[in-house]
Amino acid sequence: xxxxxxxxxxxxxxxxxxxxxxxxxxxxxxxxxxxxxxxxxxxxxxxxxxxxxxxxxxxxxxxxxxxxxxxxxxxxxxxxxxxxxxxxxxxxxxxxxxxxxxxxxxxxxxxxxxxxxxxxxxxxxxxxxxxxxxxxxxxxxxxxxxxxxxxxxxxxxxxxxxxxxxxxxxxxxxxxxxxxxxxxxxxxxxxxxxxxxxxxxxxxxxxxxxxxxxxxxxxxxxxxxxxxxxxxxxxxxxxxxxxxxxxxxxxxxxxxxxxxxxxxxxxxxxxxxxxxxxxxxxxxxxxxxxxxxxxxxxxxxxxxxxxxxxxxxxxxxxxxxxxxxxxxxxxxxxxxxxxxxxxxxxxxxxxxxxxxxxxxxxxxxxxxxxxxxxxxxxxxxxxxxxxxxxxxxxxxxxxxxxxxxxxxxxxxxxxxxxxxxxxxxxxxxxxxxxxxxxxxxxxxxxxxxxxxxxxxxxxxxxxxxxxxxxxxxxxxxxxxxxx
Numbered sequence: 001x002x003x004x005x006x007x008x009x010x011x012x013x014x015x016x017x018x019x020x021x022x023x024x025x026x027x028x029x030x031x032x033x034x035x036x037x038x039x040x041x042x043x044x045x046x047x048x049x050x051x052x053x054x055x056x057x058x059x060x061x062x063x064x065x066x067x068x069x070x071x072x073x074x075x076x077x078x079x080x081x082x083x084x085x086x087x088x089x090x091x092x093x094x095x096x097x098x099x100x101x102x103x104x105x106x107x108x109x110x111x112x113x114x115x116x117x118x119x120x121x122x123x124x125x126x127x128x129x130x131x132x133x134x135x136x137x138x139x140x141x142x143x144x145x146x147x148x149x150x151x152x153x154x155x156x157x158x159x160x161x162x163x164x165x166x167x168x169x170x171x172x173x174x175x176x177x178x179x180x181x182x183x184x185x186x187x188x189x190x191x192x193x194x195x196x197x198x199x200x201x202x203x204x205x206x207x208x209x210x211x212x213x214x215x216x217x218x219x220x221x222x223x224x225x226x227x228x229x230x231x232x233x234x235x236x237x238x239x240x241x242x243x244x245x246x247x248x249x250x251x252x253x254x255x256x257x258x259x260x261x262x263x264x265x266x267x268x269x270x271x272x273x274x275x276x277x278x279x280x281x282x283x284x285x286x287x288x289x290x291x292x293x294x295x296x297x298x299x300x301x302x303x304x305x306x307x308x309x310x311x312x313x314x315x316x317x318x319x320x321x322x323x324x325x326x327x328x329x330x331x332x333x334x335x336x337x338x339x340x341x342x343x344x345x346x347x348x349x350x351x352x353x354x355x356x357x358x359x360x361x362x363x364x365x366x367x368x369x370x371x372x373x374x375x376x377x378x379x380x381x382x383x384x385x386x387x388x389x390x391x392x393x394x395x396x397x398x399x400x401x402x403x404x405x406x407x408x409x410x411x412x413x414x415x416x417x418x419x420x421x422x423x424x425x426x427x428x429x430x431x432x433x434x435x436x437x438x439x440x441x442x443x444x445x446x447x448x449x450x451x452x453x454x455x456x457x458x459x460x461x462x463x464x465x466x467x468x469x470x471x472x473x474x475x476x477x478x479x480x481x482x483x
Contacts, residue, residue, distance in 0.1 A: 001100050001121055002043075003128065005179060006035070007196050010302050010331060011059050012185035014196055016130055018119065019045050020098025026072075027051040027117065027130050028181055029062040031334045032248055036066060047072040048097060053132025053181055054114040055080070055241050057145050057234035058188055058303070060336045065247055077115025078106050083243045089115065105168045107134040109161020110141030110188075112152075116168065118176075128177035129200070134161070135169055136180045137193035140209040144227055145188075145234060154227075158220040170210060174201025185300060187231055228386070228404070233306030237336050248333060255318070255329040255340030261354035264317060264344045273315040273341055276305075278328050279348075281430035285446060287348055289319065290359045294434035297321065297328055299427045306335040307404055308435065318343040361433050363446040366457035369420055378417040384432045385423050385451065395422075395451075396460040403428045406435055413441050422447035422454065 002019040008030060016027040017039060024045040026036055040047055047070040050063045054077070063074050064084060074086045075095070089095070091106035101124075105116040110133040117130040133141035143157035177199060184194045204210050209223060259267065268275055275292035277284055278301065284294040295304050297320065309316075316339060320328045325343045332340060344351060352358060364372075373379050381398040383390050390400040401409050403423065413419065413436060421436075421444060423429040433446050447454065455461065 001098075001127075003119070003179075005197060007183070009185075010300060011334060012183045012192070013059060014179065014181055014183070016179060018097065018100075019043060020100045020122075022046060023048045023098045025049045025051055025097055025102070026066065028053055028056070028132065029066055031060050031062045031065075032330050033062050033065045033069060036062070037069060040070070046070075049095065050074045051102075051117055051130070052076050052080075052241075053116070053130065053134070054111045055238045056181075057230070057238040058182075058186065058306075059334050060237050060240050060245060062248075063241075064244055077104065077113045080113040081242070105129075107131075107161075107164035107168050109143060109157055109159075109164045110134055111146040112157075112160075114141070114164075118172070126173055126176050128179055129169065129172065130179045131169070132181045133188050134164060135178060135203065135207075135210075136182060136189050137178065137195050137198045137203065138207055139189040139191045139193075140165065140207075140223060141188055142190070142227055142230070143223055145230055145238075154224050155220050158223045159216060161223065162216050162219040165210060169200070170204065172200055174199060174204065176200045178203060185303075187228070187234075187303065190226060231303065231307040231404070232310060233312060233335055236312045237306070240336050245336070246338060248330075251333050251338050251340070252326065252329060255332075255342065256326060257342035258345035259317070259342040260345060261351045261356055264342070264351075265356065267341055268317055271315045271341060273317045274309065275317050275319065276328075277319040277348075277434075278324070279319065279321055281426055281446075283348075284430060284434065285361045285363050287352065287358045287360055288434070289348070289351060290357055291438045292319065292434070293438060294430050296427060296430075297324055297331070301328075302331045302335045304403075304428075304431060305332060305337055308407065308431070309337065310407065312336050313339055316340045319348060320344075322347060359437065361430070361437060361444070361446055363448045364420075365448050366454040366459055369445075369447055369454075370457070370459060373420075376417065380416040380419050381447075382419050382421045382432070383423075383451075384421060384428045389424065389451075393455075394462050395454055396462055401432075403432050406432050410439060417443065419444040420447055421445070422450045425450045425452055 004017040006015040015029050018025045022045050024047050050072050067074050075089050076086050089104040093104040095102045099122045101120050103118040107114050107116045114134050119128045121127045144154040147154050179197050182188050183196045184192045275289050277288050277292045277294045278297040318328050329340050381395050383394050383398040383400045384403045386402050421429045421433050
């Protein structure tokens with residue numbers, strides 16, 4: 001028996017490869033299929049099944065392309081409805097793979113079709129559970145993604161999740177390995193661990209949602225409180241996973257067109273394409289194509305694209321680090337942004353060599369910021385971090401406009417003489433600055449090094465509140481302020 005976790009940091013997502021006697025299962029595959037095909041070829045194995053734990057909202061699964069290329073059967077849990085052929089597994093059903101077997105555990109709550117797959121080894125002993133978004137390390141799946149207005153509420157789903165965990169998961173032995181679909185950084189839960197796998201016994205001891213003395217009412221209240229609104233692309237990705245999508249090869253064929261500066265400019269105008277600059281924030285600030293948006297490939301690229309670009313069908317042109325063009329297209333497609341029209345050949349250097357206009361964003365150190373604020377009464381510090389970060393500690397006088405909600409908070413800009421934007425270290429603030437610039441707000445400056453550098457420089461801060469002692473009311477109020 002072979003069990004391998006294939007973890008993708010950008011999405012904080014875990015796919016799984018399980019093999020026995022030359023037969024294989026892949027659980028929750030990503031959009032690009034070639035790495036899985038290469039793995040199967042290397043191992044000399046045949047893909048028999050593709051298990052989906054639920055309809056994913058935070059990424060587009062590779063189940064369709066992978067099934068077409070291998071002949072494998074796509075398996076979803078009870079009640080899943082799709083526009084393509086699948087096998088609906090039955091609760092308690094046994095699925096054989098070589099000398100090992102899986103038992104299907106229907107665990108509704110995160111979504112109604114959510115399913116956990118219990119792996120039994122060659123001796124029939126419970127070995128591991130692949131929990132999808134039902135159980136994470138340190139948390140459980142959020143219960144507000146599959147609500148149906150007038151029919152099912154997040155409280156209903158939270159109740160189902162409580163029952164699923166108590167009836168199907170917690171009775172299992174402590175030494176059963178937990179393989180979740182996500183780790184820290186995913187928006188599918190509130191407080192996920194940085195660990196990507198662990199033992200069920202540890203979760204029974206440390207995961208707040210698995211407390212043995214927890215009532216159903218307490219569980220519902222805790223799981224539903226403090227939830228940030230889900231990113232706008234989540235329901236769009238879930239729909240693609242239900243209805244289908246174009247092949248990854250056709251996306252590469254369209255997106256991997258090398259364009260000269262003139263061609264790039266003409267297509268941008270003709271197609272009303274968004275110019276997406278994926279270099280580092282340090283490179284971007286010094287020179288970029290006017291009205292382009294920065295989202296660096298070296299950060300949480302795909303989730304920020306999905307959060308900040310409202311139209312999933314938006315035509316996109318890419319400015320990428322040399323040799324990273326296909327990676328950018330791949331990571332866009334993982335969250336359903338399939339309409340890349342090409343990339344700027346030669347990058348920003350070619351653009352400048354062609355005599356095209358460039359723009360820039362001022363970036364200053366916290367020391368310079370302190371000097372400037374001492375000379376003006378109308379400069380505003382904008383904290384682009386999440387409400388929980390802001391509530392814990394922030395610069396005196398700073399206003400919290402999380403990057404997640406910049407599009408819905410544009411009316412809060414325009415009254416100050418100047419805006420000084422920061423996040424924790426500089427990635428999110430440069431994204432925000434690029435969006436503001438593209439919307440015509442030019443009276444802004446990025447704070448180099450972000451909050452960490454400001455703290456080190458000794459900027460006056462609000463009273464520190466330990467995150468473990470945060471008042472739920474205080475956090476809820478902070479969230480309500482920005483959504």
